Amino acid sequence: xxxxxxxxxxxxxxxxxxxxxxxxxxxxxxxxxxxxxxxxxxxxxxxxxxxxxxxxxxxxxxxxxxxxxxxxxxxxxxxxxxxxxxxxxxxxxxxxxxxxxxxxxxxxxxxxxxxxxxxxxxxxxxxxxxxxxxxxxxxxxxxxxxxxxxxxxxxxxxxxxxxxxxxxxxxxxxxxxxxxxxxxxxxxxxxxxxxxxxxxxxxxxxxxxxxxxxxxxxxxxxxxxxxxxxxxxxxxxxxxxxxxxxxxxxxxxxxxxxxxxxxxxxxxxxxxxxxxxxxxxxxxxxxxxxxxxxx
Numbered sequence: 001x002x003x004x005x006x007x008x009x010x011x012x013x014x015x016x017x018x019x020x021x022x023x024x025x026x027x028x029x030x031x032x033x034x035x036x037x038x039x040x041x042x043x044x045x046x047x048x049x050x051x052x053x054x055x056x057x058x059x060x061x062x063x064x065x066x067x068x069x070x071x072x073x074x075x076x077x078x079x080x081x082x083x084x085x086x087x088x089x090x091x092x093x094x095x096x097x098x099x100x101x102x103x104x105x106x107x108x109x110x111x112x113x114x115x116x117x118x119x120x121x122x123x124x125x126x127x128x129x130x131x132x133x134x135x136x137x138x139x140x141x142x143x144x145x146x147x148x149x150x151x152x153x154x155x156x157x158x159x160x161x162x163x164x165x166x167x168x169x170x171x172x173x174x175x176x177x178x179x180x181x182x183x184x185x186x187x188x189x190x191x192x193x194x195x196x197x198x199x200x201x202x203x204x205x206x207x208x209x210x211x212x213x214x215x216x217x218x219x220x221x222x223x224x225x226x227x228x229x230x231x232x233x234x235x236x237x238x239x240x241x242x243x244x245x246x247x248x249x250x251x252x253x254x255x256x257x258x259x260x261x262x263x264x265x266x267x268x269x270x271x272x273x274x275x276x277x278x279x280x281x282x283x284x285x286x287x288x289x290x291x292x293x294x295x
Contacts, residue, residue: 018042020180021111024079026086028094029103035083041183044248049079060247062190063183093129096150104130110137112176116184123172139172191218191248198272198279202288208257210283212270215251219275224254227269256283 022039036050045059056076058064066072090106110125125137135151135158137144142165146155158164196217202210212224220242226233236257243251254270268283281287 016117017113017115018180018184019111019113020176020183021109023109024082024086024107026083026090026106027103028087028090031103035086037079037082041180041187042248044246046183047075049076051083054080060187060190062186065186093134093150096153097129106134112172112180114177114180121173121177123176125168125172137168139168142169187248188218192275194218194249195277196222196272196274196279198270198281200270200281200283200287205285206260208259210256210258210263210268210288212254212256212272212281213251214253214272215245216249217251217274218249220250222250222252222272222274224252225271225273226254226256227267227271229267233268 024037026035033050033052039047046063049056058067107128112123114121123139127134135146135154144155144158196214199213238255240253263283270281272279
């Protein structure tokens, strides 16, 4: 496993397996910032801290309500302490690796994954130095391991701290999964407030292909129906795949192949049903023109 990637930029994918990850990165030299921390839920960044701003910043609307709580202040203080610890640790590691100059990085990535169907969970806790593995916690055996000689001192020291190992054991067995469930609930409540955005799109005025594009909806259950003069119309209709958006919502497109002169003589409507609500867009030249820029 390589640690040199500073930000975890995993596209959000709808899955029954959820991940909650916190990463710390310390950098020596004259870099700005010299320390930053990122937390992600299912690959989506939810908070950020660095040594310049010196405060924890919420990255999602649904987590902003926590920003004024004691917990948020405690998390900020934790990152401030870790910032100083990492600054000291880099100097110790440079000595251990016989280095006297240059830019070096010290990183930690820890968290857990949870299957919301089986309730199975698994924790992970890994440290890296200059992009290579340094020390990692075997969560099942509750022992640190290392693949490099320079990591043996740290490994032995941490393995002898049984009290800290038990704290980590409780975190990965219970607390980490609790936070996954809690944040998923907050995100779900926020996403369910959002109504689908429905647009009729066309590449150019002479194209026989009209798209009914629906985006920004959650949960994923949604139907798109084309109506011709008030009746269901499924001729020359192609329903596209359900796709995830980066914010956790979804998008879907239904394609209708029809000559412009036909829809000018008849009324075609794209009807969308989601969570007991119905949204309609009537196929007209003005409706399509107003959405040309979205194509």
